[in-house]
Amino acid sequence: MLYMPVIGSSSLHPLYNCYSVVYANKVENVRLLDRVSSRKAALGTLYLTATHVIFVENASETRKETWVLHSQISSIEKQATTATGCPLLIRCKNFQVIQLIIPQERDCHDVYISLIRLARPVKYEELYCFSFNPKLDKEEREQGWKFVDLNEEYNRMGIPNDYWQISDVNRDYGVCDSYPTEVYVPKSATAHIIVGSSKFRSRRRFPALSYYCKDNNASICRSSQPLSGFSARCLEDEQMLQAIRKANPGSDFLYVVDTRPKLNAMANRAAGKGYENEDNYSNIKFQFIGIENIHVMRNSLQKMLEVCELKSPSMSDFLWGLENSGWLKHIKAIMDAGIFIAKAVAEEGVSVLVHCSDGWDRTAQVCSVASLLLDPYYRTMKGFMVLIEKDWISFGHKFNHRYGNLDGDPKEISPVIDQFIECVWQLMEQFPCAFEFNERFLIHIQHHIYSCQFGNFLCNSQKERRELKIQERTYSLWAHLWKNRADYLNPLYRSNHSQTQRTLYPQMTPCNFLYKFWSGMYNRFEKGLHPRQSVTDYLMAVKEETQQLEEELEVLGERLANLQKMQLNGNKIQSKQQDRGKQLGLSASTNSLANTPQEYGSDLKSFPSRSPSQGDEDSALILTQDNLKSSDPDLSANSDQESGVEDLSCRSPSGGGCLPSEDSGKDSDEAVCLAV
C-alpha cells in the first residue's frame, strides 16, 4: 500500500542527504486522537518518509491512512508525557491539526526532532515538487505549463492597443527583479519615464497594468509606494501617472488608492517612503483604504485558529473569539477596497493606480478582487487560474516567504493569499450562480499553495523561478486541476445566467452579516462540523445523469425510427443492439457518510449501557452526498498514482425501513482519510 520509499530504503532518492536527520522512520502503537470526540482514538503505525508523515490504522478492515506532507506542517509541539504516552501535536498550514500519542518518550523525541528538520527544508530541491512524479511525459509537462499564458490573457483584454503596449524594459530583470520580464505600460511611457519612475518607487516596482477594461478604457495599474518622504518629487513618476491617466481618454482624473491605513503610510514618510502628494501630481484623486499589514493579519489568523481549536466551545466563546480575532473585519476591508476599485472602473470609467508599501501583498489582494468583480472571465475555472497567475505569481508575490516553504523568517509569514481565497468564497456565498467553480476548487488551491507538490507557487519571483528551471523540473498545478475539473464545477453555473454577466456588485451598505466564518476551510478536517449532505455533489450527480439521459434519448430515438422503418419494410430482424439502461440511473447514489452523535452531554458516560444489542461503537450510516473524489487532496496527495486509499464512502445503505441493522453498520465516518 505504501509506495513511498520509507526513509532509508532507497539510496537513490534525491533527498538522501536529509535522511541523516531522521532518527525514527517507523513507530508502532501510536494513537491518533479525534479532536471532536476524545473517546475515538485510532491505534496504528506512524511512518516518516522523505516527503510525508503517514499514519496507518491497525483496524484491519479499513487500514485507514492519514498522510501529511512535510511542507504542510506549520508547527510541532511536544507536550508533557502522561501515563498513556507522549503527546505530539502537529499543526498544518491547511488547518489540519493532528494529535498523536506515542508510547515511548524516546520515540516521540526522535519523531519530533526529525519532523522539525523535515518540515523546514533549507533548499528548494528538498521540496516535494522535485520528487513528485505524476508519470506524465515531457510533452505533457510542457503542455501543462503552457496552459496559462499571460500574453494570451492581455490579448483577451484587448491589449496591446492604441494606449497600451508591452515593454521590454525589464527583459533581464534589469529594472525590477521582482517584476516579470514582460510588463504592460501606457504607450506614452518611454523607457526613460519607466526607469525614472522605478527609481522613485520602493523596490523599483513602477506602475504597470494589471487589468484593462476594453469597454471604457479604464484600467487598474499597480505599483509600490513612492519614495516621497516629506517632500521629494520625481518628474518621471509624475509623468508616468499622467501617462496612465491619458491612456483613458474618457476620464480627466486618476484614482490613486493606497490600501494601507493612513497612519502606516504617514509613518513610512519618515523612512523616505510614503504616498503621493495630490499637489504634485496633476489630476489625481488620492484615497486611503485601511487594510492592515501582514503582521496584523498573521496574528489575526492565529487568534481565529485558536478559536477553531477550542474543545467544545460555547457559542459565546466562539463568537467572542471570532470577533476578537478581527479576521472577518480584515476580510471585509479587502472586499471593500476591491468593490471601490471595481466601481471606479465600471461605473465611473476612471482608471485606478493601486499600491501599498511594496505592492505585492495588499495590492495583489485588492487588484485581484477588483478584477474578479469586474470580469466574468475570472469567475470561470480557467480564468481564475489566469487571475492568480497574473496578479500573484507574475507580479512577484513572495510565495516562499509568505507561506514558509523554506525555513525562513517567521515574521515574513502571513495568510495573504488565503484572505484573497476567502474573499472569493464570501462572494460565492452571495452570488451562488456567478462562479464556474465550487468551494472545493478554492480549498484545493489553498492546499497546493502550501503543499509544494507543484512548481507554480515556488520562490518569490519569476526571476527566481526561471533560475531554478521550475518548468523543466516540476509540474503545473493548473493542468492537474483542469484534468480533474469535473470535481470542481459549480452545478448552478450557467454561462448565460445573469449572474455570470458583467460586474458583480456586492452590497457595501451595512451588510456585515454577509461575511461569515468559513468552516469549510478553517475546520476543513473536522468533517463532523459540516453539513452532512452536499447540495453541490448532489446536483452534480443529477446533472451527470441528465447528460446520460440526453444521450440515451438520442439513441432510443434513433432505434425507434429504425424499428418503425423496419416494420414498414416488414422485416423481422433480431435487434442486437444492447440496451444502455443498465449504465444509467443510479449514478447519483454516491452518498454515504456515517453519521454519529456528537458528545451532547457528558452525563451519559457514567451510566452503564445495559443494552447487549448495542456495541460500544455509536454508528449510524446515513445518506449523504459527501462523495470523495479521487483528486481530493484529503484523500491522496498525488491522486494520479496513489491508490492506497479506497473510496470507502460509497457504502450506501439501501434505505427503506427502519430495521436496526440498517443504521448500525460499521462506523465509517472515520473511514475518510484525513489528509495528504
Next chain:
Amino acid sequence: MDLSRFTAQHPPPAPPPCTRLRWRNSALHSSAIENHTEIQGKSLTVTRTSGEQFAELIKTPRADNAVLHGPRCPAVRGTLCLTGHHLIFSSRRKEGGEELWLLHANIDCVEKRFVGSLGTIVIKCKDLRIIQLDIPGMEECLNIASSIEALSTLDSITLMYPFFYRPMFEVVEDGWRSYLPEQEFELLSSVTDEWRLSCANKDFSVCPTYPPVVIIPKCIDDEALRKVAVFRYGGRFPVLSYYHKKNGMVMMRSSQPLTGTNGRRCKEDEKLINATLRPGKRGYIIDTRSLNVAQQARAKGGGFEQEVYYPQWRRIHKCIERFNILQESLIKLVEACNDQSHNMDRWLSKLEASNWLTHIKEILTAACLAAQCIDREGASVLVHGSDGTDSTLQVTSLAQIILDPRCRTIRGFEALVVREWLQAGHPFQLRCAQSAYSNTKQKWEAPVFLLFLDCVWQILRQFPCSFEFNEQFLIMLFEHAYASQFGTFLGNNENERSKLKLTQKTMSLWSWVNRSEELARFKNPLFEANSLVIWPSVAPQSLQLWEGVFLRWNRPSKFLDEAQEEVLNIINYNRELQAKVNALRRQLAELETDDRMQENLTDSTPVRAPWLRGSVDLNENPLLPS
C-alpha cells in the same frame, strides 16, 4: 385602479398569505382584486357585521398621496386604505399595480412622528419587517396611527381575522380533521399493544391544557391517571410523545412533579412511568431546567423526581431558558440585524450578546441527548421542565425530527406540530402575542415556537436532502403562528379552541397548505427519503443565524432566489428527461414485443433515480413479460 372598493365596509378577500405578506408581487395582487369583484356580493354579506364592529375604530379609512417606504425598495406614492383587518397600500402606477396587504394582527408596534404637517408612521411587523408611511395632514396621520394601533391590539379573539376570513380556494381536505389523535393511535397500535387511548380528559377536567384523548400505558386506568394528574403541575401527567419503532423505546413528556419541600411522592406516577421500562432496564428523565432551578421550584410546590422513589431512572438536567429571557434575546437579535452601522465587530458582538444562538445550541443539544438515550442507549425517556408546555415541547419535537423520518416529510411535520405543539397545549396565543418590536414585555411572551423552527432549520441546513419541505415552509409557519387568516394557531390549548368553535368558525391552515398548488412552493427539490437517524452537529461552527427570517428584510435575496430557481431547473429538467426516456422505452418495447423479440429486452429497466423515489410512479414495468 378603483380603490373605492377597499373601504371599511367590506374587508377585501385575503390573498393567500404569500401575497398578503409580500410587497411588489403585483401579478398575484391584481388577480386577488379581480376575484374580489367576482365574489363581492358574497363577501358583503359576511363582512357587514365586521364593518360595523370596526367602523368606530377606523377614523380615517383612507389617505391619498401617502408614500410608502418598504424594506429595500424605492419609495412609492399611492393610496392607503384601512379595513377591519388589513392595511392596504396601493401605488398609483397603473401598469405596476403594486399593492401591499398587511394584516393588522401582523403589526407589532406603531411609531409616529411629524415634520411640519407631514406625518410619518413607522410600522414594525411581527414578521420582523419594518415599513414607513408618510401621510400628509396631521389629523389624518394621527387618526390612521391610532386606528392601526387599535385594530392591531384587539383583545377579543373572536374579532380576529380568521373569524371573518372566507377562503377563495376550494377546500379539498378539511385540515381540522387531518391529524386526529385517533389516527396517531391507530399507527401506534399496529406496532405495539402496550398503550391505550384514554378519554379521561374528554371534558378537560383532568388537565385543562391537554387534549380530550391522550395515549398512556395500557396498565394505567383512568382512576390512577387522575391521581397522577394531581401530582403533576397543571395536571400534566406523563403521556406518550414518541414510540421508537426500531427498539420499542419511548419518549414521554409531562410537567414537573409536585414534590414540594417535604418530598411528596405518588405511587401511581411511579407506576405510570415505570410501565414504559423493559425488565432490568433503566430510563432517563431529562429535566429542561438546571438542577438549581429545579431545586428552587420545590419551595413553590414543584420539584423533580427523587432517586429514592424512581430508582430505575437517571435524571439529567439541561438548562433551557424560558419566557422573557428568550423574548429579550429575540429583541436584541433583531436589533442587531437592523443595525445600520458598518462596523464588523459590532455586528458579531451584538449577535453574541443576543444569546440567540446560545439558546439554539442548548435546545438542540438537549434534543440530541434525548434522541441519543432512545436510539443509542436503548432507554426510554421522560422529558419535562416546569410547566411542560415550552422547553419540554421543543425537546420532544426536535428529538422526533432526529429520530423519525416521517417527521421530515411535510405531512409528518404538520402532524408533529399538531401533536406536540397544538394538542400538547403550547400557549400560542400568549407566547406569540407580540414579537421582537413589542414594548409591553409581558412575561408570557416568548419566541418558543420560533426557536423550535430555527432549530429545525439548523438541522435542515446540515441535512439538505433529508427533508421533504424547504425553508419557506418553516418561514410560513413562523408567520402564521404570529398572524394568520387561519384559525390553527388561535387559542392556547384544545380546551380554548373547542370553546371558540374554531373548527366550525375558522379555516384550518392545513386545508390551505395541503393543496397541491401551495405544496409545490414548500417542497424541497433535493429531497431523497432517508430512513435513518440524523445526528446534527451542535458545535458553534455548525450553527448559523437563520438569515431567511432574521435578515429577510435586510439582505439582498435576488441572487439567492435565483440559485434556488436554478436548483429547481436542474432537477425538473432531469425528471422531464427521465419521463421521456421511459416513455420511449415503453414504446420501443411494445414495438419489439410485436416483433416477438423479447429475448433482448431483459436488461431494459425503467430509469429510476434515487431522488425520485416515490415521486414518480414507475412500479409498473411494462417490459416484464406478463
